Every structure is written in structure tokens, then in C-alpha cells.
Amino acid sequence: MCNFIIYYCIMIPQFILPSNLQLKAETIYSEPGVLYIHTAVCQKYSACPICGKRSKRIHSRYSRTLLDLPISGHMAKVKLKARKYFCDNAVCPRKVFTERFDYEIRPYYRRMVRSNDLLMRMALELGGNTGAAISRYVGVPVSPTTILRVIKGVDDWAFKKGKTYGTVIVDLERKEVLDLLPDRESGTLAEWLRKHPEITTVSRDRYGPYALGVKTGAPHASQVADRFHLLMNLGEATKRIFQSKGKELREVFTLYNDPKRGISSRVEIEQPAPSRLETAEPNISTANIGVARQHKFDKVKELHSTGITLRQIARITKLARGTVRKYVLMEQLEKRQSRSSTNLEAFINFLLQEENRGKTYRELHKSIVQMGFNGKYTQFCCKMNEVYSMQAFIRTKPEAPIVVKTWSPTRLSLMLYMEPEDLQGNEDRDFLKLLFETLPQIKQLEQLVKGFKQLFAAKEDGLLKNWIEEAVKSECGLKNFAKNLLKDYEAVNNAVITNISNGQVEGQVNRIKNIKRKMYGRAGFQLLRNMVLAKSA
Numbered sequence: 001m002c003n004f005i006i007y008y009c010i011m012i013p014q015f016i017l018p019s020n021l022q023l024k025a026e027t028i029y030s031e032p033g034v035l036y037i038h039t040a041v042c043q044k045y046s047a048c049p050i051c052g053k054r055s056k057r058i059h060s061r062y063s064r065t066l067l068d069l070p071i072s073g074h075m076a077k078v079k080l081k082a083r084k085y086f087c088d089n090a091v092c093p094r095k096v097f098t099e100r101f102d103y104e105i106r107p108y109y110r111r112m113v114r115s116n117d118l119l120m121r122m123a124l125e126l127g128g129n130t131g132a133a134i135s136r137y138v139g140v141p142v143s144p145t146t147i148l149r150v151i152k153g154v155d156d157w158a159f160k161k162g163k164t165y166g167t168v169i170v171d172l173e174r175k176e177v178l179d180l181l182p183d184r185e186s187g188t189l190a191e192w193l194r195k196h197p198e199i200t201t202v203s204r205d206r207y208g209p210y211a212l213g214v215k216t217g218a219p220h221a222s223q224v225a226d227r228f229h230l231l232m233n234l235g236e237a238t239k240r241i242f243q244s245k246g247k248e249l250r251e252v253f254t255l256y257n258d259p260k261r262g263i264s265s266r267v268e269i270e271q272p273a274p275s276r277l278e279t280a281e282p283n284i285s286t287a288n289i290g291v292a293r294q295h296k297f298d299k300v301k302e303l304h305s306t307g308i309t310l311r312q313i314a315r316i317t318k319l320a321r322g323t324v325r326k327y328v329l330m331e332q333l334e335k336r337q338s339r340s341s342t343n344l345e346a347f348i349n350f351l352l353q354e355e356n357r358g359k360t361y362r363e364l365h366k367s368i369v370q371m372g373f374n375g376k377y378t379q380f381c382c383k384m385n386e387v388y389s390m391q392a393f394i395r396t397k398p399e400a401p402i403v404v405k406t407w408s409p410t411r412l413s414l415m416l417y418m419e420p421e422d423l424q425g426n427e428d429r430d431f432l433k434l435l436f437e438t439l440p441q442i443k444q445l446e447q448l449v450k451g452f453k454q455l456f457a458a459k460e461d462g463l464l465k466n467w468i469e470e471a472v473k474s475e476c477g478l479k480n481f482a483k484n485l486l487k488d489y490e491a492v493n494n495a496v497i498t499n500i501s502n503g504q505v506e507g508q509v510n511r512i513k514n515i516k517r518k519m520y521g522r523a524g525f526q527l528l529r530n531m532v533l534a535k536s537a
């Protein structure tokens with residue numbers, strides 16, 4: 001059942017309705033979760049939307065229900081008895097029109113403007129699906145389609161990565177997005193620039209239609225090429241040079257990996273040095289003591305001689321106090337004795353025979369167990385390791401395979417940008433040194449690459465022209481790149497001698513991507529543009 005609670009007009013607070021709206025609240029009644037506010041219009045006339053002439057002659061009345069901001073967690077709906085007026089202008093084509101309001105209420109709207117603004121803020125921050133879910137909790141329930149329609153016209157197509165591109169225009173001084181264009185054609189950009197004659201400097205990437213669009217739409221504006229894209233173009237040109245020298249690079253790789261050069265990347269495995277090369281018979285009981293154990297024994301003796309307590313020595317060496325106490329009382333470290341003795345000595349000669357050299361420890365252990373060995377497999381392995389470490393004729397471990405070290409064209413092009421101290425390890429430095437000695441044109445290429453990079457630090461007019469002339473005369477393969485710079489010389493030179501950077505644009509592009517991802521497949525261009533501009537304001 002619905003509970004109806006009626007109040008007199010004088011008891012209704014004034015702040016329930018917008019203060020600038022000519023409405024008077026008369027009664028309020030409630031249903032579960034909803035407050036209904038009956039209102040009466042206070043304005044004495046209304047203006048015709050076609051001719052603008054005011055009219056006081058009422059034609060008829062009709063009811064409107066408008067969703068307002070929630071009140072105390074309840075959905076608020078304003079019941080309005082609106083009026084229709086006669087237009088008394090004889091030449092006006094509109095004879096009857098609905099009542100118009102200056103604030104908060106618009107024709108055909110089913111929400112107050114302030115309620116619509118709330119939904120717009122939610123849509124801008126949360127997107128369609130999430131915004132619609134939250135709207136139910138704040139007392140303005142709408143569907144995802146409706147919440148998106150608040151900030152755009154109905155448009156459900158989306159940009160496709162790699163197929164459809166747009167253009168973002170950013171104010172580099174204020175760091176704000178000025179506009180978003182639906183494509184990257186020169187005509188679209190030129191038309192936009194014609195509407196903004198106040199623009200005098202344009203920073204852009206090296207896409208050809210952009211240069212043409214700026215030249216057409218704003219011939220008075222100076223163009224500045226993006227430094228990042230210039231370095232990217234140089235890196236791509238350098239990469240192509242290395243790709244064209246595949247045969248020469250393979251020869252340098254072969255030479256670099258030659259063990260005779262002493263630079264081979266073979267992984268050396270240290271073999272334990274035999275202690276008795278002349279001894280033909282094994283002597284297991286006199287095996288060497290472990291280096292780590294001997295080091296800790298010496299450390300304990302050294303610390304104890306300085307007066308440090310046993311507890312402190314145990315903390316420093318990370319040994320048990322009992323072990324520290326035992327080491328202090330010992331004159332010299334003794335070899336650990338196995339808990340149980342075995343009869344392995346009886347099978348040593350059998351194990352060292354030529355036909356047993358290729359067998360694994362498992363196979364050898366299985367053989368001597370059948371012959372009467374009384375020890376465990378772990379004991380067998382420890383003893384055999386000691387035996388092999390003392391024999392001159394032990395089985396030699398196979399050499400580790402030689403790892404052939406190579407570098408990709410992409411990596412080589414990056415290495416030319418780097419200073420020697422920034423390279424990763426000695427391998428990169430050694431290989432570059434060999435590469436420069438073998439292919440002198442690559443050394444010349446490195447000098448040009450680093451020289452181009454230094455142009456942006458020096459910022460002197462004329463250096464770019466000298467660099468282009470040097471690159472055209474060189475035999476390293478940068479002629480085409482240098483000639484392409486001449487075609488866009490003014491913009492590239494402005495990038496060299498000025499501090500204007502296009503980095504802010506790259507940051508805005510990342511922000512646009514994040515906004516687009518929030519649209520859940522509904523990021524039409526108009527919606528995307530509205531959201532980007534709203535968040536930039």
C-alpha cells in the first residue's frame with residue numbers, strides 16, 4: 001500500500017526546488033522510494049520559440065513529470081501542470097506553443113537540467129555501464145544508453161586500431177586539448193586552422209598531409225617538426241642500413257665468436273684441480289677440506305683472537321654457537337668423517353676402468369651393489385666425487401657449447417645512439433669496436449647519428465644544413481634520409497633551434513586512449529570528442 005503524506009504549501013521548504021525557477025511547490029506525497037512534488041507555475045506569460053513574442057493567452061493545460069535531484073535518498077519527481085499559449089503574431093507560423101522556462105526546464109526533457117548535469121559528470125568520469133550502475137544508488141536511475149546520450153548524439157561506431165585515425169589539437173602553452181578531428185586528412189586540418197587565425201606556430205609530426213594542411217589552412221604559421229619523430233625516423237633509416245648489410249654482419253659475427261680471438265662467449269666451467277697428479281691409487285681418507293668450511297674456520301680463529309665473544313662470532317659467521325666453540329678449541333680443521341664406513345675402496349679399480357667412463361652414477365651404483373657394495377647411493381656419490389677430484393685420469397667433463405652471440409639490426413641501431421659507458425657490458429663495446437674496424441662506413445654512420453642527436457642540444461642555426469651536406473656526401477647509407485629532411489627543412493630546422501616540443505601531445509594521446517577504453521565499445525567520435533574536451537576544460 002502507498003502511504004500518502006500531504007503538507008500545506010507553507011510547510012514545504014523553499015530549497016526543494018531551484019531558486020531561479022518560477023515554480024511554487026503546493027503538495028508533497030510519497031510512495032516507497034519516491035517523493036512526488038506537485039507544483040504550480042508562477043510566470044504570467046511565455047515567449048513564442050519561433051518569433052519570440054510574449055503571450056498571456058492560455059490555450060490549454062497538460063501534465064509533465066520531471067526527474068529532479070534525490071532528496072534524503074529518495075527519488076524526487078516534480079509533477080508540473082504546464083500550459084500551452086496562443087501566439088498572437090499573425091505572421092508567425094506557430095499558432096500554439098508550449099510554455100517555455102528560462103532555467104532548469106527545457107522542452108521535451110524528462111529531467112531537470114541540474115539532474116542532467118549530475119548524470120553528465122557521472123558519464124564523464126565513469127562511462128556508460130559503470131555510470132548507469134552508480135546512478136541507481138544516487139537516486140537518478142538511467143540505462144547505459146541514456147547516460148551516454150546525455151553527452152552525445154546517438155552514435156555507436158568506434159575507431160579501429162590500425163585502420164581509423166583521428167587528429168588531436170593541443171594548446172602546448174596551456175596543456176589543454178583544443179579539438180579532436182575525425183580523421184587526419186589535410187583538408188580537415190586546413191579547414192579547422194582557417195577558423196582559428198590566431199594560431200602562429202604549429203608543432204606536428206612528419207606525416208605529409210599534416211604539413212600540407214598547415215600550409216594550406218595557416219600559411220602564415222611557422223611549422224615545427226617533432227624531435228621525437230625525427231629521431232625515430234633516423235633510427236628506422238639506420239635499421240634499414242643494417243638490414244641491407246646482412247652478409248657483412250654475418251662475417252663480423254663469425255669473427256667475433258672465433259675462440260682464437262679471445263673474445264668468445266664460451267661459458268667456462270671451472271674444473272676442480274687434482275691435488276695429486278702423480279698418485280695412481282686413490283686415497284679417500286685424505287681428501288681436501290671444502291674451501292668455504294676452511295674459510296669460516298679461519299674467520300672464527302681471527303675473530304676470537306681479537307677478543308670477540310662466541311655469541312658475536314656466531315652472529316657474524318652465521319654458525320651455531322656449538323660449532324664456533326668447537327672451532328675455537330681445535331688446532332686445525334679436520335676432514336668430516338662419514339657416519340658409516342663403506343667398502344667402496346674394493347671397487348675403485350673397477351669403477352675407473354675404461355668401459356665405465358661413459359656410465360652415469362646411477363648405472364655404476366647399480367653395478368657395484370650387485371657385486372656387494374654396502375653403502376647408500378648418496379654415500380657413493382660423495383666418495384666418487386672425491387675420487388675423481390684427485391685422479392689425473394678422471395673422466396673429463398664435456399666442454400660447454402659455444403654460444404654464438406649476435407645482435408639484431410634494431411639493437412645495433414640503438415647502440416649507435418649510446419655513449420660507451422651506457423652500453424650493456426663489455427660485449428656490446430667489444431663488438432662495436434670490432435664492427436668499426438671491419439666496416440669503416442659503420443663508424444661513419446655512428447658519427448652522423450650522434451652528430452644529429454647533438455644538433456638538438458646545441459640549438460644553433462646552420463648546423464642542420466652542414467649535417468645534411470655531410471650525410472649526402474657520406475657512403476654510410478643516410479643519403480635518402482638527409483634528402484627527405486631538405487623537403488621539410490624549415491620545420492626540421494625550427495625543431496633544432498627552438499625549445500618547442502610535441503611531448504605534451506603524446507601525453508594527451510595516452511589520455512584519449514584511456515577515455516576511449518571506458519566507453520565499452522560505444523566510443524563514437526562525437527562521444528569521444530565531448531569527453532576529451534570536457535575533461536580538458
